[in-house]
Amino acid sequence: MGDRILLVEDDDALGSQIVGHLRGAGFEPVWWREGRLLVSGDLPDVSLVVLDLMLPGAYGMDMLKALRTFSEVPVLILSARNDTLDKVRALKLGADDYMTKPFWPEELVERVRARLRRPTLQKEQAVVEVGPVRIDLQGHTVQVQGRPVELTRVEFGLLAALARRPQEAVTRQWLVEHVLDPEREGTERTLDVHVSRLRRKLGPVKCVETVWGVGYRLVPGEDA
Amino acid sequence: MKLRLRLALTAVAVTVPAVFALVQVEHSVRRRTTDDVIIASTLSQMQSGGRERCEAAPETWMVRARSPQRPPWEREGLPDGNGGPPSGKVAPNAPPGKRPAGPRPGDEGPPRMEPRGPLGRRLPPVNLYPFDGQFVSRNPQAPALDDELRKGVREDGVGVRRYSKADGALVQDLLLRMPWDGGPCEYVLARRVEPAESPEVGLPPLYVWGVPTLILLSAMVVALGPVVQRLRRLTEEVRASSGSGYEQPVTVSGSDEIAELARAFQQARAEIQAQMAHQQAREQTLRDFLANTTHDVMTPLTVLQGHLAAMQQRMRAGEPLESGLMVSAMSEAHYMASLVHNLGAAARLEAGAPQVQHAPVDLNALVSRVLGRHQPIARPQRIALESGVPATPTWVMGDETLLEQAVSNVVLNGIRYGREDGHVAVVLETTRHQTFHLRVIDDGPGIAEEERSRILERRFRGNDARTREPQGQGLGLHIVHNVVELHGWKMTLAPSEYGGLEVAFTGPLIPPPE
Numbered sequence: 001m002g003d004r005i006l007l008v009e010d011d012d013a014l015g016s017q018i019v020g021h022l023r024g025a026g027f028e029p030v031w032w033r034e035g036r037l038l039v040s041g042d043l044p045d046v047s048l049v050v051l052d053l054m055l056p057g058a059y060g061m062d063m064l065k066a067l068r069t070f071s072e073v074p075v076l077i078l079s080a081r082n083d084t085l086d087k088v089r090a091l092k093l094g095a096d097d098y099m100t101k102p103f104w105p106e107e108l109v110e111r112v113r114a115r116l117r118r119p120t121l122q123k124e125q126a127v128v129e130v131g132p133v134r135i136d137l138q139g140h141t142v143q144v145q146g147r148p149v150e151l152t153r154v155e156f157g158l159l160a161a162l163a164r165r166p167q168e169a170v171t172r173q174w175l176v177e178h179v180l181d182p183e184r185e186g187t188e189r190t191l192d193v194h195v196s197r198l199r200r201k202l203g204p205v206k207c208v209e210t211v212w213g214v215g216y217r218l219v220p221g222e223d224a
Numbered sequence: 225m226k227l228r229l230r231l232a233l234t235a236v237a238v239t240v241p242a243v244f245a246l247v248q249v250e251h252s253v254r255r256r257t258t259d260d261v262i263i264a265s266t267l268s269q270m271q272s273g274g275r276e277r278c279e280a281a282p283e284t285w286m287v288r289a290r291s292p293q294r295p296p297w298e299r300e301g302l303p304d305g306n307g308g309p310p311s312g313k314v315a316p317n318a319p320p321g322k323r324p325a326g327p328r329p330g331d332e333g334p335p336r337m338e339p340r341g342p343l344g345r346r347l348p349p350v351n352l353y354p355f356d357g358q359f360v361s362r363n364p365q366a367p368a369l370d371d372e373l374r375k376g377v378r379e380d381g382v383g384v385r386r387y388s389k390a391d392g393a394l395v396q397d398l399l400l401r402m403p404w405d406g407g408p409c410e411y412v413l414a415r416r417v418e419p420a421e422s423p424e425v426g427l428p429p430l431y432v433w434g435v436p437t438l439i440l441l442s443a444m445v446v447a448l449g450p451v452v453q454r455l456r457r458l459t460e461e462v463r464a465s466s467g468s469g470y471e472q473p474v475t476v477s478g479s480d481e482i483a484e485l486a487r488a489f490q491q492a493r494a495e496i497q498a499q500m501a502h503q504q505a506r507e508q509t510l511r512d513f514l515a516n517t518t519h520d521v522m523t524p525l526t527v528l529q530g531h532l533a534a535m536q537q538r539m540r541a542g543e544p545l546e547s548g549l550m551v552s553a554m555s556e557a558h559y560m561a562s563l564v565h566n567l568g569a570a571a572r573l574e575a576g577a578p579q580v581q582h583a584p585v586d587l588n589a590l591v592s593r594v595l596g597r598h599q600p601i602a603r604p605q606r607i608a609l610e611s612g613v614p615a616t617p618t619w620v621m622g623d624e625t626l627l628e629q630a631v632s633n634v635v636l637n638g639i640r641y642g643r644e645d646g647h648v649a650v651v652l653e654t655t656r657h658q659t660f661h662l663r664v665i666d667d668g669p670g671i672a673e674e675e676r677s678r679i680l681e682r683r684f685r686g687n688d689a690r691t692r693e694p695q696g697q698g699l700g701l702h703i704v705h706n707v708v709e710l711h712g713w714k715m716t717l718a719p720s721e722y723g724g725l726e727v728a729f730t731g732p733l734i735p736p737p738e
Contacts, residue, residue: 083625084581084583084623084625087624087625088581088583088624102557102561103597104597104600104601105600106600107596107597107599107600110596110599111596114592164615168612168613169610169611169612170612171612171651171652171653173653174612174614174653211610211612211649212608212610212647212649212722213610213647213648213651213665213720213722214610214611214612214649214651215612
C-alpha cells in the first residue's frame with residue numbers, strides 16, 4: 001500500500017475529489033474536515049500533509065506553525081489566494097510546497113509524488129542504472145544488458161552527464177559547454193554527431209531521448 | 225473668541241497693569257525726592273537759627289512748615305491748628321522785613337500761600353519735633369519714636385517711617401541727626417501727613433491713562449476691521465469652494481499672511497482636485513476592467529457549459545464521449561483560471577511597485593511548477609511540453625506570483641494556439657556573466673513581425689490589453705511584458721528556429737539565499 005497522506009480540507013466537494021484522486025494514484029488518504037491546533041502525538045502516522053490555508057476552526061497558517069514545532073513531515077499548502085506574501089509566509093513557517101487553486105488533480109498527484117521521492121534523489125550515486133543501462137561513474141565503464149560497451153571520453157562524458165540527472169532533460173548548450181572539448185570546435189552540431197554515435201554504441205536500447213527544443217534525456221527506454 | 229474681542233481684552237490686560245506699575249514707580253521716585261527736600265530744608269532751617277529757638281524752649285518748640293521749599297523763616301511760627309503752641313512764642317524771632325504769617329485756626333493755609341511740589345502739586349505741611357540724645361522729647365506733642373526710626377538714624381543718619389492712618393492719610397516720618405551733640409534738640413523729627421484724597425495716594429486720574437488706552441483700543445479695532453472682513457470673505461469662499469467639489473477658486477490679493485493663507489488653500493485645492501481626478505480615473509479603469517473581465521470570463525464559461533451539455537446529451541443517448549469535446553472543455557476551464565490569475569496580476573501591476581514583493585525565487589522550481597500546471601492541458605491536446613533547467617537552483621530576485629504568471633502566460637499561449645502534435649519547450653540556462661536566459665519555444669503559428677513589436681511597445685492599459693486578439697496575445701502577453709519591465713529584465717519576441725515563436729527573458733542572477 002502507498003504512503004498515508006493527511007488532507008485538511010473543509011470543502012466537501014474538493015475534499016472528496018482530492019481523496020479520490022490520491023487513492024486512485026495509490027496513496028492512502030486521511031481526510032480531516034477542519035483544522036486542529038496539533039500538539040505532539042496528535043498527528044497520525046502520515047508521510048505528507050496537504051493543508052488548505054483557508055480553514056474554519058484553526059487557520060491553516062496557525063496549524064502549520066503548531067505542526068512545525070514537533071514534526072518535520074512534508075507539508076503541501078493549498079491556497080486560493082494568489083498572493084506572493086502569503087506564499088512566502090507559508091514557506092517561512094515551514095511549508096515545503098504550495099499549490100494555487102484551481103489546479104488539475106494530476107498536478108497535485110505529481111507534486112505529492114515529487115515531494116515524497118525527493119530525499120532519495122539527493123544522493124550522488126556511484127553507479128546509475130537506467131533501464132538496461134548501467135553506468136559506473138567512478139570506474140568510467142558502461143554496460144548494456146550486462147554487456148560492456150566501449151565509449152570514447154566525450155561519449156562517456158555525455159552519458160554520465162545525462163545519467164546524473166535521469167529523467168531530466170539536459171540542455172544542448174550545457175552539454176556543449178561542459179562535455180565537449182573546449183580546445184576543439186564545440187558546436188551543437190558536433191554534439192548531435194557524438195550523440196548519434198553514442199546511440200549506435202548503446203545498440204538496440206533507445207535510452208538517449210531527444211527532447212524537443214531542449215536537449216537530451218536519459219530514459220529507461222524500451223527494446224526496439 | 226472673536227478676533228477683535230480677543231485683541232481688545234489683550235490691550236486692556238496689558239495697559240492696566242502697566243499703568244499701575246508706572247504709578248508705583250513714580251510714587252517711589254517722588255517719595256525719595258520729597259525725603260531729600262525735607263531733609264535739606266530741615267537741616268538748613270535748624271542751622272539758621274532753629275537750633276537756638278529750639279534749645280531755648282524745647283518743651284514748646286515745634287515748627288509747622290508749609291513747605292520745605294519755602295525759606296524756613298517764612299514758615300516759622302505758623303500755628304498748628306491741632307493744638308500747637310501760641311504764635312506769640314515764635315513771632316518775635318521772625319526776621320525783620322518779612323511779612324509775619326497770620327495765625328489761622330484751620331489745618332489748611334490759604335491757597336495762594338501754598339507752594340508747589342515737584343509736579344506742581346500742593347505739598348502738605350511738615351511738622352518738626354525736637355528729641356534729645358536719648359530720643360526723648362520735652363515737647364508733649366511729639367509723637368513716639370519706634371525702633372525702626374532709631375535704628376535708621378543711628379546707622380544712616382536718617383530714620384524713615386511711613387504708614388497709613390485709619391482714615392487713609394499717609395504719614396511720613398523722617399528722624400534726623402543734627403550736626404551737633406547734646407542738648408534737647410540733638411534729633412529732629414520731620415513729619416508730613418498726606419491726606420487720603422491727595423493725588424499721591426492711589427491711581428492717577430482716569431483721563432491720564434484712560435484716554436490713551438481708549439485711543440489705542442479704538443485704533444486697534446479700526447485697524448482690525450479690514451483684516452477681519454478679509455478673513456470672513458476667505459472663509460466664505462473656502463466654504464463655497466468645498467461645497468462645489470473644489471471647483472471654485474478663492475481670490476488671492478495682497479502679500480500678507482491672509483494672502484498667504486489663501487494661496488495655501490489654492491495649493492491644497494489643486495492637490496485635492498488632482499487626487500480626485502486620479503481617483504476617478506482609477507475608478508473608471510476598474511469599472512471598465514470589471515465589466516470587460518466579466519464579459520471575458522463569461523465567454524469561456526459559456527463554451528464550457530455548451531461542452532458539458534453536449535457530453536450529457538451524448539451520454540444519455542448512449543453514444544461514446546468525443547475526446548475532442550472533453551479536451552476543449554478542459555481547455556476552456558483552464559483558460560478561465562488563467563484569466564482570473566491574470567486579472568489579479570493586472571490589478572497588482574496597475575497598483576504599481578509597492579504591491580510587488582521582492583524575494584529570492586528559484587527559477588528551476590518555477591519552471592517545474594509552470595510545467596506541472598500546464599501538463600494536464602497540454603497532454604490531451606497532444607502537445608509535448610518539455611523543459612530543461614540547470615542542475616542547481618537558479619536564483620533571481622522578484623515576485624514569485626507575477627513571474628510564474630508571466631511564464632505561464634507564454635506557455636499557455638504556446639499550448640492554446642499550438643497545432644496538434646506540436647511542441648512547447650521551456651529552456652532555462654545561466655551564463656558566466658551571472659545572468660539567466662529563459663526561453664519559451666514553440667512550433668505553432670508564431671506572431672507576425674508588426675504584431676510582435678506592437679506588443680513590446682504598447683504600455684499596459686486595462687481596457688485594450690484585455691481584448692482577446694486573433695492570436696490570443698491579449699492580456700497575457702501584456703502582463704508578461706509589464707512583469708518583465710517591473711523586474712528590470714529584458715524580453716525579446718522572435719520567430720523560433722522551429723517556425724513558431726520564441727519568447728526570451730534575460731536578467732541578473734543573485735547568490736543563493738542563506
